Amino acid sequence: xxxxxxxxxxxxxxxxxxxxxxxxxxxxxxxxxxxxxxxxxxxxxxxxxxxxxxxxxxxxxxxxxxxxxxxxxxxxxxxxxxxxxxxxxxxxxxxxxxxxxxxxxxxxxxxxxxxxxxxxxxxxxxxxxxxxxxxxxxxxxxxxxxxxxxxxxxxxxxxxxxxxxxxxxxxxxxxxxxxxxxxxxxxxxxxxxxxxxxxxxxxxxxxxxxxxxxxxxxxxxxxxxxxxxxxxxxxxxx
Amino acid sequence: xxxxxxxxxxxxxxxxxxxxxxxxxxxxxxxxxxxxxxxxxxxxxxxxxxxxxxxxxxxxxxxxxxxxxxxxxxxxxxxxxxxxxxxxxxxxxxxxxxxxxxxxxxxxxxxxxxxxxxxxxxxxxxxxxxxxxxxxxxxxxxxxxxxxxxxxxxxxxxxxxxxxxxxxxxxxxxxxxxxxxxxxxxxxxxxxxxxxxxxxxxxxxxxxxxxxxxxxxxxxxxxxxxxxxxxxxxxxxxxxxxxxxxxxxxxx
Amino acid sequence: xxxxxxxxxxxxxxxxxxxxxxxxxxxxxxxxxxxxxxxxxxxxxxxxxxxxxxxxxxxxxxxxxxxxxxxxxxxxxxxxxxxxxxxxxxxxxxxxxxxxxxxxxxxxxxxxxxxxxxxxxxxxxxxxxxxxxxxxxxxxxxxxxxxxxxxxxxxxxxxxxxxxxxxxxxxxxxxxxxxxxxxxxxxxxxxxxxxxxxxxxxxxxxxxxxxxxxxxxxx
Numbered sequence: 001x002x003x004x005x006x007x008x009x010x011x012x013x014x015x016x017x018x019x020x021x022x023x024x025x026x027x028x029x030x031x032x033x034x035x036x037x038x039x040x041x042x043x044x045x046x047x048x049x050x051x052x053x054x055x056x057x058x059x060x061x062x063x064x065x066x067x068x069x070x071x072x073x074x075x076x077x078x079x080x081x082x083x084x085x086x087x088x089x090x091x092x093x094x095x096x097x098x099x100x101x102x103x104x105x106x107x108x109x110x111x112x113x114x115x116x117x118x119x120x121x122x123x124x125x126x127x128x129x130x131x132x133x134x135x136x137x138x139x140x141x142x143x144x145x146x147x148x149x150x151x152x153x154x155x156x157x158x159x160x161x162x163x164x165x166x167x168x169x170x171x172x173x174x175x176x177x178x179x180x181x182x183x184x185x186x187x188x189x190x191x192x193x194x195x196x197x198x199x200x201x202x203x204x205x206x207x208x209x210x211x212x213x214x215x216x217x218x219x220x221x222x223x224x225x226x227x228x229x230x231x232x233x234x235x236x237x238x
Numbered sequence: 239x240x241x242x243x244x245x246x247x248x249x250x251x252x253x254x255x256x257x258x259x260x261x262x263x264x265x266x267x268x269x270x271x272x273x274x275x276x277x278x279x280x281x282x283x284x285x286x287x288x289x290x291x292x293x294x295x296x297x298x299x300x301x302x303x304x305x306x307x308x309x310x311x312x313x314x315x316x317x318x319x320x321x322x323x324x325x326x327x328x329x330x331x332x333x334x335x336x337x338x339x340x341x342x343x344x345x346x347x348x349x350x351x352x353x354x355x356x357x358x359x360x361x362x363x364x365x366x367x368x369x370x371x372x373x374x375x376x377x378x379x380x381x382x383x384x385x386x387x388x389x390x391x392x393x394x395x396x397x398x399x400x401x402x403x404x405x406x407x408x409x410x411x412x413x414x415x416x417x418x419x420x421x422x423x424x425x426x427x428x429x430x431x432x433x434x435x436x437x438x439x440x441x442x443x444x445x446x447x448x449x450x451x452x453x454x455x456x457x458x459x460x461x462x463x464x465x466x467x468x469x470x471x472x473x474x475x476x477x478x479x480x481x482x483x484x485x486x487x488x489x490x
Numbered sequence: 491x492x493x494x495x496x497x498x499x500x501x502x503x504x505x506x507x508x509x510x511x512x513x514x515x516x517x518x519x520x521x522x523x524x525x526x527x528x529x530x531x532x533x534x535x536x537x538x539x540x541x542x543x544x545x546x547x548x549x550x551x552x553x554x555x556x557x558x559x560x561x562x563x564x565x566x567x568x569x570x571x572x573x574x575x576x577x578x579x580x581x582x583x584x585x586x587x588x589x590x591x592x593x594x595x596x597x598x599x600x601x602x603x604x605x606x607x608x609x610x611x612x613x614x615x616x617x618x619x620x621x622x623x624x625x626x627x628x629x630x631x632x633x634x635x636x637x638x639x640x641x642x643x644x645x646x647x648x649x650x651x652x653x654x655x656x657x658x659x660x661x662x663x664x665x666x667x668x669x670x671x672x673x674x675x676x677x678x679x680x681x682x683x684x685x686x687x688x689x690x691x692x693x694x695x696x697x698x699x700x701x702x703x704x705x706x707x708x709x
């Protein structure tokens with residue numbers, strides 16, 4: 001996973017796209033983009049675009065998967081073939097299967113599954129354009145889609161990546177930074193409760209650096225939370 | 239209950255959304271929306287929403303046509319698009335859609351595949367056209383073909399530096415000679431309809447999709463639906479499709 | 491005493507649990523009352539609640555619903571009530587008279603495809619039981635059904651029925667509204683009534699909706 005590059009990723013405090021180390025890319029969020037879904041949202045962080053649709057709660061099929069006292073959460077993270085540099089063969093890859101699982105576990109703690117016994121809540125995430133931090137973009141879209149669907153939640157789920165490039169701690173890694181980083185830490189949390197629901201890491205860091213990145217993500221998460229809140233209220237004209 | 243209502247209205251020559259039998263819903267087309275792709279388009283016809291991305295790669299030609307580039311069309315009925323789409327490999331409907339879109343593009347000879355040959359028998363450009371359904375409210379064929387061709391028309395070939403693709407640098411446009419447009423006509427009892435919604439498709443008897451080139455030639459056809467078509471009906475549907483093709487063509 | 495309504499999001503703090511009481515759509519944690527939904531917050535006396543702006547229908551006892559018979563069982567019928575859970579209408583709750591099952595086929599009462607107006611009598615652990623043992627309950631014939639977001643039903647009905655009555659009068663239709671978001675319409679100007687119902691579903695939160703509906707109905 002270690003790709004080396006002669007190119008400097010940070011020059012005079014500015015990243016490849018001109019950002020400061022702790023600066024996030026341009027964020028756009030829109031709720032209610034898929035009429036057929038119970039809830040949906042499209043989220044963009046710079047050039048990474050994810051769209052999420054939620055169906056349910058609805059009766060869980062097949063029957064043997066039903067839980068008598070709670071809803072089951074089904075999730076699928078998928079990348080459109082045209083979303084990446086070299087066209088990706090359609091269908092789940094090992095990577096997308098793993099991301100599917102951690103995404104589901106990132107969202108589950110926020111839901112009141114016991115309110116809907118025997119049902120399934122289905123979350124589908126499609127990455128339309130990939131430029132780094134796709135799983136966290138997908139989780140942001142899914143959080144909005146769940147709220148839009150009227151699924152009861154303890155809190156929204158906010159997600160952001162942190163990492164290190166050229167000895168500098170950064171936030172919101174784009175594709176190139178992701179490929180050449182010394183570390184990449186995707187993270188998701190329930191912002192009001194300050195509880196982490198997704199935490200992964202690739203790379204080599206001192207423990208203190210890890211803790212610092214987590215703190216930075218928590219702080220910057222406020223900005224993402226604000227955007228989610230605005231997007232939800234905007235749908236209803238407020 | 240709903241299907242009875244759709245049929246009841248049609249008996250009196252009315253459609254649920256008030257359209258005329260041969261009227262299209264609102265059509266929106268945007269190209270270049272997927273930066274990662276060499277070409278892309280998003281088409282909305284009413285609530286139907288389809289994104290097509292065009293990606294190019296180096297590959298081997300088919301052995302029987304060693305001097306031509308390769309076109310590959312795929313379609314995914316993503317589960318976000320409809321409560322009855324399931325995750326998994328493309329079923330027969332998605333596969334049919336991909337092949338019908340492909341036929342429209344291929345048989346109309348729209349892309350000059352010979353110009354995509356780099357070394358005969360060894361290396362050619364492969365053009366991947368991937369249809370991604372975002373919301374299904376009927377007429378996926380017309381929407382997907384429009385999006386696919388608009389994506390191809392605005393696509394650019396990436397630069398080649400010593401046999402390696404430089405994705406960030408897009409050079410010339412894809413060599414396009416012809417412009418296909420597909421119109422699907424549905425038959426419900428004795429009425430012929432254009433641009434059926436999902437509700438209308440659920441009660442149709444038969445439908446016929448026709449791909450028409452800018453010079454008026456018909457290049458591909460696909461009949462669907464489980465009832466048979468009288469010959470006169472098929473002829474009427476072909477004529478209607480040709481007549482309506484300009485409603486779509488004006489977007490290209 | 492109702493106060494102004496505000497749109498709140500899941501996780502938003504509405505008030506503290508010492509001075510207020512948690513009602514529908516909220517939960518309590520760390521001494522605070524928090525919204526569970528993207529919805530409209532309401533304060534009635536001490537009670538803080540949130541009405542979701544969207545979401546599936548969750549049956550509550552005594553709800554009046556419009557359902558579709560989907561299968562006939564030995565001693566009752568399975569009913570689709572536009573909810574994540576199926577409902578069951580038992581023979582004893584549907585028919586007053588004594589029925590000799592050896593001689594009688596219960597499809598004579600209700601069959602697959604029938605539309606009924608019924609009441610929810612039990613909702614334990616996802617087993618929804620319906621009853622026709624109430625004066626309003628009946629089979630609904632010769633009409634059309636439309637589905638709307640369940641949380642928009644009160645808006646469709648209007649204050650003391652003002653909105654729904656206005657639609658009925660101006661389109662000369664009979665309309666039954668189920669709390670489960672299913673609306674049954676029968677009569678003359680069905681298309682116009684459907685348009686009005688759909689408009690309320692899509693624009694329920696917009697100020698000036700009543701005027702827009704009046705305009706639509708008088709055209």
